[in-house]
Amino acid sequence: MNSIDKLRIVFMGTPEFAVASLDALVGAGYHVVGVVTAPDKPAGRGMKLQQSAVKKYALEKELHILQPERLKNPQFLEELQALKADLQVVVAFRMLPEVVWNMPPLGTINVHGSLLPQYRGAAPINWAVINGEKETGVTTFKLKHEIDTGNILLQERIPIGENETAGEVHDKMKDVGANLLVKTVNALANRTIEEIPQSAASIEEVTFIKHAPKIFTETCRIDWNKKVSEVHNLIRGLSPYPSAFTTLDGKTMKIFSSEKEIAVPTSEPGAYETDRKTYLKFACPDGYIYVKELQLEGKKRMGVDDFLRGYKFN
Incomplete structure (x- = not known):
């Protein structure tokens, strides 16, 4: 049968x-x-x-x-x-x-x-x-x-x-x-x-069983007080959906792709640094997260180079 x-x-x-x-x-x-x-x-x-x-x-x-x-x-x-x-x-x-x-x-x-x-x-x-x-x-x-x-x-x-x-x-x-x-x-x-x-x-x-509960909005909010590797893993673990997010100049910004740098940061966790042309990075206690692909609220998803060409920082 x-x-x-x-x-x-x-x-x-x-x-x-x-x-x-x-x-x-x-x-x-x-x-x-x-x-x-x-x-x-x-x-x-x-x-x-x-x-x-x-x-x-x-x-x-x-x-x-x-x-x-x-x-x-x-x-x-x-x-x-x-x-x-x-x-x-x-x-x-x-x-x-x-x-x-x-x-x-x-x-x-x-x-x-x-x-x-x-x-x-x-x-x-x-x-x-x-x-x-x-x-x-x-x-x-x-x-x-x-x-x-x-x-x-x-x-x-x-x-x-x-x-x-x-x-x-x-x-x-x-x-x-x-x-x-x-x-x-x-x-x-x-x-x-x-x-x-x-x-x-x-x-x-x-x-040591690990669980996989439903993901809520608060799960997606980046905590810049965490280590670089943890933030990087959160970003890629939520990409492309529902996506990790933070704020930039008071606006919500989703991050879809990132690179990590282990270093002694010169800024407080969560502060950003940029040359306004090629890079945008956020400080963590043990280094930086370089944003590679993002979407600012009200805008389309784009690479960081395209974003920096058109964005006016506060």
Whole structure:
């Protein structure tokens, strides 16, 4: 029943990150009997209804689409049950109630952007970069009650470069995750995979579990009293979205890219220095952060050279 051509899969996802995984399943020949994604939402100046990236892809491939407002809606549950899925796959979607994740015989698997049990939560890529990790990875696992705690199926490691941004890690990860998902589904279809409980981690590993909570505005505010390396990691960990920010002459300034200099600063933390032509740098207790790409409120995103050519400092 569970060979590739007969396995019935329902896919759940919304953003671009999830499209790579859905495309990988379709490309591998799996029978995706339904795609569950977010309802269309008004956006932009005209408040026109916008389709999710997953919906756009599903329409191109003529896949059956479900867009429930509420995941416990009886009509949605009836439609989902009627698809007779053997397996459900979740990538970058909202939390599922048990009545949904426990529906198919093979359960529901999730693709998570970290090496679980590390970085459980909503923003694993961001927090791994913010914390200065040298590597992260992707985990496929079975869903259960508590978020991101289900049995691990497969994992793959991904290096993080010293200056790499969360956006760059994200782009690498969506392809690695898509390939890992296909390997996982193949192994589940052929019953050649062993589930590993996350509780099997050693006491030392459990003691030092790092979490990846949702990112709020205050998370993004740069504290110039922190070390240069911490500020640099915050900037790249929040780039390109939601982006770290500070103020320049009383205006909010987002910083997307930076370079660090370890030195004895001649200014107080948070003070800026500039030659008004080639560089803009902010002082930290142990050096400087050179701003390379920024966006001042009311202006477009630009490199520091272009910015300095047109900006009049107070």
